[in-house]
Amino acid sequence: MTIEAVSEVEVQLTINGRNHRHRVPSRLLLSDYIRDTVGLTGTHLGCEHGYCGACTVIVDGDAVRSCLMLAVQADGAEVRTVEDLAPTGPDSLSPMQQAFHDNHALQCGFCTAGFLMTLESVDPDRWREPERMRELLSGNLCRCTGYQNIVAAVSEAWSEYDGNGGSNDG
């Protein structure tokens, strides 16, 4: 059976638990689909060549650069963005968001969503050890904080995650 290559495609996926279905150009990047087609602008574009990590979202459980995926590649996928992190409620934040706030782990905030989505996607036990944590965080650029308070925030959030902060199976 032959298949045809096309310039427009039908895309159906869920973002933050809600169904979306659009006909889009084949070349539309997932990042632009999320921001422009769906209108969730919490995902930021910092480089559009897959280095800075600002556009990181979770696709089927994995953190990915949304600027390095076509929207059509996410057809059928479950996508999560930063807008999905805080529990519902006027002032509520997730533990990691709260730790970022408490530790002054963001300044301009442009990179923050990418860090949060990377962190949301991983098993803390695999990345808890200091060098491993820095390795994990090296997939997201931040220009304001020198990373120090981000490391502090993650350490704090993850120490509360297991209640003792001591385990290291990474």
Next chain:
Amino acid sequence: MSLDIDSHIRHSSRHIGRSVPRREDRGPLTGKGRYVADIRLPGMLEVVFVRSVEAHARIVSIDTAEAEALDGVVAVYTGADLAEVETFPDYIPYIGPVTQRPLAEGRVRYVGAAYAAVVAVDRYIAEDAATLIAAGTVYEPLPTVADLDQALAPDAPKLFDDWDSNCSFDVAPHKPEVDEAFEHADHTFTETYVSQRQTGLPMETRGVVAEVAADGTLTVWSSTQSPHMVRTTVALMLGMPEPQVRVIHPTVGGGFGTKTHTYPEDIVVPWIARRLGTPARWIEDRMENLVASVHAREQRHTVEVAYDDDGTVRGVRCASTLDMGSGEIFMPGTAPVFVTNACITGGYDFPNMEARTTGVVTNKTPAGAYRGFGIPEGALVMERIIDRVARLTGTDRVALRRRMLLRPEQMPYVMHGGGRLDSGSHAESFERALELTAPALQRARSRYADDPDVRVGVGYCNYVEPTSPSYHLTTGHWGGGDAATVRVDPDGSVRVAAGVSELGQGNVTAAAQLAADMLGVSPDDVTVVLGDTERAPYGLGSWGSRGAMMLTGSVLLATERLVDKARKIAAHMLEAAEADVVLTDGAFHVAGSSQPSVGWAEVGTAAWVRTVDLPEGMEAGLETSGFYHPDNLEHQLDDTGKINAAASWSNGTHIGVVSVRVSTGELRIEDYIIVHDCGTVINPALVEGQVHGGVAQGIAGAMYEHFQYDPDTANPRFASFMDYLVPTCAEVPHMEVDHFESPAPEQPLGVKGCGEGGTVGPPAVVAGAVSDALSEWDVDLTECPVTPVAVRAAIRAAAGSGAGAGS
């Protein structure tokens, strides 16, 4: 202005000095920040700029027909279409004149110069059109100059035909006392130090959205550090009355100096919105950002040093030359090299400095502002000189610095260029940093004790940071003060609006803390408005480590005026003498008894609503303004060529412990120690955050980031983050930060600025530490960045094999 803080604090649990959590956080944390790229307006069109791929060329023709015929393309404009738009102002008389049109016309002088604009329904189609226009552009290439030597060669091709050479300015003071120092010195040496081309690189690129209302008023959302300055320039260039132009900076994703300039896109996008009567936007992509936002730091310093056998540095002559790129930027990027020379002596008592300042144009991206603004370049020179003299004379590097450092009893101290250090902890900071370094050095030495391939070294930097500088020398137009307006509404809520802007520093939170303490309320009761020319008074924005000082000065002025009036109202309501009425924790009462009292809501209601309750003859309303200009901030050179161009001077010490792997040249900062003094601290967490971020950018410059150009074509050899190496979390070390607080005696509440100091130390520290680590080869690094290749080249050179011999 008064240093007596307590007389201004009217809240018993004072907020100034506490790490009040930031109110700026919630938007970005939850994805609800509103950056310029997040703005959606009905019918908004997308603008893409077509940029020169030639470093120096005449544009013979631009064929736009194919692009205009594309589905979804609305319009294409070239320079000729913008004939009605004024040329960028050229306010500085002593530099070479540059005629900068909003779109380049006829000639381009760097890769990245915008010469056409496409308007389309989306960015994808606009880029399709831009690709076609680029292919349809015929250039006549001109010879290029890619660096200072090429630009200054006697027969160099000129960027500007009406200039005598590529030299934009050359200021060469002569100091007889320096001649005398050289005559009496035991020895001299000469050396050349080099800092490389870098940029601030905010994670958010630039962006402009413009919309014209039915009444003709123009609203511009710009990711700028200085909305009022953009307003003034947009109005001027588009020929509009300033009140009809509103510039808003929404949430801004960092600036670091790059967004202090008013760029062509700030003019062209509003022009397009007016021309088409449709909202238009342009969001810079990263490929553009690397060539179209200003670069910085590319300086060369040729020094002659006179010194004695005992290590005394008697005098230095320094010729500092700035590579300005094409110079086609508003404001011009000329000022940093003057700051380099003004600050070059750092925290040291060193008057015998003669500094020549030169600016040269080349076929590269225009140079401009970057956090640090010339200071790191000078610190590298001074610290390398001290280490060299120590080595040549067998003097201990630490002891020599101790001998040279400024002591408290020398304050106020006038530096060689006129900078007046009002206060500081120069010697104490160094001592404290040394204490913190000892265990770090021990740790590093024991870590590598068993690895014969690794050497460990220490590098030092003692710097001063001019804060709240004059903008007159930089722009040739604006001054250096800033305004705030404070209002208490009928319900007692407070609103503060100020000309300082917020790009991540936490100025909204800081403004709330200041107003809260001065009015005796909680920060939660204070609404803060920054970054909107319609809602905030005229101000120059945030740059030059000025936010904290300008907010403090202007909010203090405005609140004192407001409290004076409110006290009169309260006294009237309390039926007490005004002189007896005090304000504590949001309520006016007679001194000595907390009851009866009148709160802000009652005063506010009387002022705006129940005006019948006002004292007879009092004008209604409760809104006051203050325009703060530091008394001692100078904007003009004096007869001797000196100037104190900063309102105050912070200081600090950086010390780094660095390990070097000899076989591969790999280096690692093991520990980085900062002792920092920015006077009275409003919010310690925010100050610490500024230090961390500044140091990380300093490390970026010391070891990683470098815009390289092809020497033959002046074409960029970078296009992405794979070429321009922004450090990640794995490269930036843990930093240990300690503080002194030496209040600025002449500034409100003693506050100094803190935004830039972090960037200053790392180049000097890393070059010093690596040279120290490799002292067995007599390595003496003179350039940044210090890379593995540079390290190996230095070892090879010392070993006599000659770098490059194997290639």
Next chain:
Amino acid sequence: MKPAPFDYCRPSTVAQALEALGSSESSRVLAGGQSLIPAMNFRLTDVSVLVDINRVEGLDTVACDPGGVTVGAAATQTRVLDDDDTASVVGGLRVALRHVGHLQIRNRGTVCGSLAHADPAAELPALAVAAGAMIDVSGPAGERQVAAGDFFLGPFWTALDDGELITRVRFPAPPAGSVTIVDEVSRRAGDFAVAGLVAIVEADGGAVRSARLVGFGLGGAPTRLRTAEAAISGWAADHPSDGLTEAVMADTADAFDDIHATAWYRREAVAALTVRAARRASATRKAA
């Protein structure tokens, strides 16, 4: 930075994929896309038909047996990195993948895609050459197998012909008792190497018996360091390193300059990594 227009298809069989690839001269295979999509965003690569092989049946497998590991063309780097069975059979894969990009890149990027991309500074092609991997290729003329040593022809240049795609690669298990070392100098975490080495070393009684040495980041294809392989045998931890350094220099004469490093630096660094690997391998056996 948006891609130029192209036509897209998502075949479910290799046959469909080959047919789509053959439909245009500038067709390209989309696997992980972590190198291709940036190139398209920069408009550096001309693509008329994009053939997304991520949902082709049978290409997302990772299969282990005592003799080696077979990785399908759609299997991500994370999948291979996290697979404990793979690590126990071909330990070099985990060691190499730790150097590759960042988590987010590895979550999409594929092992086979890295081979097809043939970045001269990438770790996986060097590992494939050192390990003697075999690459399965399908094309209009049918299937063929190419040894990794014959696959990499130059920077971003492989033995793949027009219309062909990699379907899987098999990494044979290294010799029993050998140690696989992947070491590199890179400017930042996750960056491509400025200079790198894959060494599969067999040592015996504190001396190196034999080794497969492949340098990368040198400019062209992964470089088999044959002179060094000869020089290294018999090498012991306390051996002087001069001869080995000279051998690496002889093997790396074609190294290149770019903005990150000079040719002489790359050669010196690969030599230093080789000496380091030899020391480590001989020390490992001593301790054992």
